[in-house]
Amino acid sequence: MIDLTLALDAMGGDYGPAVTVPAALQALDANPHLHLLLVGSPDAITPFLARADFEQRSRLQIIPAKSVVASDARPAQAIRASRGTSMRVALELVKEGRAQACISAGNTGALMGLAKSLLKPVDNIERPALMTVLPNQQCGKTVVLDLGANIECSSRMLAQFAIMGSVMAQEVLGIERPRVALLNIGEEETKGRESIRDASAQLKADPLINYIGYLEANDLLTGKTDVLVCDGFVGNVTLKTMEGVVRMFLSVLKGQGEGKKSAWWLLLLKRWLQNRLMRRFSHLNPDQYNGACLLGLRGTVIKSHGAANQRAFAVAIEQAVQAVQRQVPQRIAARLESVLPKSD
Amino acid sequence: MIDLTLALDAMGGDYGPAVTVPAALQALDANPHLHLLLVGSPDAITPFLARADFEQRSRLQIIPAKSVVASDARPAQAIRASRGTSMRVALELVKEGRAQACISAGNTGALMGLAKSLLKPVDNIERPALMTVLPNQQCGKTVVLDLGANIECSSRMLAQFAIMGSVMAQEVLGIERPRVALLNIGEEETKGRESIRDASAQLKADPLINYIGYLEANDLLTGKTDVLVCDGFVGNVTLKTMEGVVRMFLSVLKGQGEGKKSAWWLLLLKRWLQNRLMRRFSHLNPDQYNGACLLGLRGTVIKSHGAANQRAFAVAIEQAVQAVQRQVPQRIAARLESVLPKSD
Known part of the structure; x- marks a missing residue:
């Protein structure tokens, strides 16, 4: 090195x-x-x-x-x-x-x-986008962008983000033909904002992008896509919602059973189980993936x-x-x- | 009855x-x-x-x-x-x-x-909004709207949603002077979309609304506000992100330790602790608060x-x-x- x-x-x-x-x-x-x-x-x-x-x-x-x-x-x-x-x-x-x-x-x-x-x-890119890589339930990773660099996005910008995200997933995460999805409020063609529907049409027409359509926000962590594209306002809200829920879970998990008198062996067992659970969830702790890349x-x-x-x-x-x-x-x-x- | x-x-x-x-x-x-x-x-x-x-x-x-x-x-x-x-x-x-x-x-x-x-x-309302009541970490409830009825919202619509949410929190949840916040990507005045900044100015000028400013999505469940207002696209994405993360946690919690051979007493204890944790989280299970009200x-x-x-x-x-x-x-x-x- x-x-x-x-x-x-x-x-x-x-x-x-x-x-x-x-x-x-x-x-x-x-x-x-x-x-x-x-x-x-x-x-x-x-x-x-x-x-x-x-x-x-x-x-x-x-x-x-x-x-x-x-x-x-x-x-x-x-x-x-x-x-x-x-x-x-x-x-x-x-x-x-x-x-x-x-x-x-x-x-x-x-x-x-x-x-x-x-x-x-770089050439052909109007505006850079903030990107992060989230862990997903399939033990893989999902590239998510934009996370807040562009509050309003045209369909062309969304399509460019999709290309950048796809390159990122391929070149850096080593995914052969990364699946690319647009974040929307339904999976049907007619759903969502016009800019998203137009971006969808552009991506469908692009033979170099493995575009799989719309995904809803409940699929953020399910690994159904390798790249998830949205405007910066929505991306920021999505990531922060996730962070808030994860922090809440970790704090409940940590505080579980505190202040109650239990037998020492029961406390030890609980601590052991808690630690195991914390480890399972720790990859989602916002501290672990801080740092969005301006792509x-x-x-x-x-x-x-x-x-x-x-x-x-x-x-x-x-x-x-x-x-x-x-x-x-x-x-x-x-x-x-x-x-x-x-x-x- | x-x-x-x-x-x-x-x-x-x-x-x-x-x-x-x-x-x-x-x-x-x-x-x-x-x-x-x-x-x-x-x-x-x-x-x-x-x-x-x-x-x-x-x-x-x-x-x-x-x-x-x-x-x-x-x-x-x-x-x-x-x-x-x-x-x-x-x-x-x-x-x-x-x-x-x-x-x-x-x-x-x-x-x-x-x-x-x-x-x-009802009089003075341009468009109805989808509203739900989420549990929060302060053991209280938070009224969240719009959750998807209106994909694009003017500042006036957002201000009307704030009033409806405030009435809902007061009349139905019994909160005396409900705190009302706008969902944004930062707490500073200059952040976010123009429609949100304009709605903020309108709400500040309204003496009947206890407007507390912007909140970010990581505060969805922290109980910092009684009413959280956003456009329908963002609200839908926020709620579904939350649902996805909660489901993921519950499934990890449920599956924890499965398939491993352990002593029967250890399995029983683990099951008992898991059930306790599940109960702590169950109020956030999407099945528990299904049903958004068209307000x-x-x-x-x-x-x-x-x-x-x-x-x-x-x-x-x-x-x-x-x-x-x-x-x-x-x-x-x-x-x-x-x-x-x-x-x-």
Whole structure:
């Protein structure tokens, strides 16, 4: 394995350096080939480096940035005022080739807009999309996009997302002829929004896509498809609904029986059963798959959940490592060139 | 308690009379004051009445209907060709006052359109909305709407749904000043679609609504709000995502440890613990809250899940009983008259 360098927007997310810096140190420990550029206010970052050892420090560098994109700023406004922000500087490091990928837990709309203008979409892609890979009940994986980069989507955008998702499933997950479905509120042809019905017609006409039709949201985890496509609003709501229900289950499971007096052997048995169940469900724990990839750009950008904790942010860094090693942007660009007509 | 009569679209749903008739018999057993009108093809219904006893038969009547609304028909087309369908006849029985409510598992769009044209919306409501009451983690209940009656919603429709949901929570759930939230992809003011931001501004300006702002989908079950409002596409996706995740959990829980050889006492203990956990989660089982109420009409219409089994369809019948007994349409109409300006 060769060395790789990632740029971290150390100031983004709900907790800023308090989460990003410890997560960075954790990632450095886990991967001896990793180098990190921590972008942000040195005064804010340094205190959290106190427990870093010499070896860790040798593989990280603080890149000063004087301001931060507010998480509640309107994207257009944030982008106009982005010069010198940690998010923008991190993306510029990727553009300049000093880093191979950028990770941020900051404002999604601003990250998407800045990434698009700095790193440029690959040919034939209008707008990048946020993508994640969810585990499914068939012990396989499902590529889901868009998760919030594009609030409103035309049928053409949905069809492009389907192509990107299909390439992702084929090239990265190794699925031969990935099944592609559109998320809708019924499986019948007549259901749903017009943009979805039009996208369906476009995908049906595409011989290179293994399009299987509509799926409903209760099939999110059943493994009936390898790629599930929807607009960013719906994708965001779907993923967050899933997260909410999973967290609720895990908390009930954890708290089950607490505070009740039982025989010690019964408590032990219960604990044992709980742990087994927790392990069965743990792959669905939102912390385990944090990090959505901004697909369709000429560079790798990973968006972490804004509320990510240290463990979850470390997972997002690991996602970036994987995407760089598997050359996701290059493979998508290459496949799209062969799949789509060259734009003028 | 006084007697009440409900009209059942016996032909609707994925399984038709095979599910609706046994569920009807179950509901008659559970409620001695209930009378049911089974609407549909007598030839299709009669075989499933074989096991009905004399007392049950005395409280049910077959109302012949010569056709069925196809579940995959376009609503506009289905409505034009609806004369003589079981769905329409069932609604007409409510309109004529022969039944106090109608229950159907058929085509949602057609049911919504037919109900609107036959039963009419209450004053000041443009379009009825599908509403359900979900249990939440605070041991309370959350009113969620729209669940699929309106695929695209204007800001005014969303604001009307908020008012209907608030009335529902106050009058039926007995919550004094119900908190009302809009479902969005972020809690900041600038997030989401324009229609949602406009609805937010309208609700903020309404002194009679206890509007608390945006909530994200991971708060669906946390009890942070009493009423959660969204468009029908998003609501449908949210509910189905929840259902899918819950079913997955319940199936893992049920299957846990199966097929492995263990000591008999260990198996018994595991079974006991599993059953306890299942009970903790059972209130979230989709079968337990089947039946969405079409809110905003001058009559009670309950939409059952198309794939409902006997138990779930019986729950939908019980929902109709509750709505009739609590006079939901009348209370909503009365509250709206006092809340909203009289239309010209």
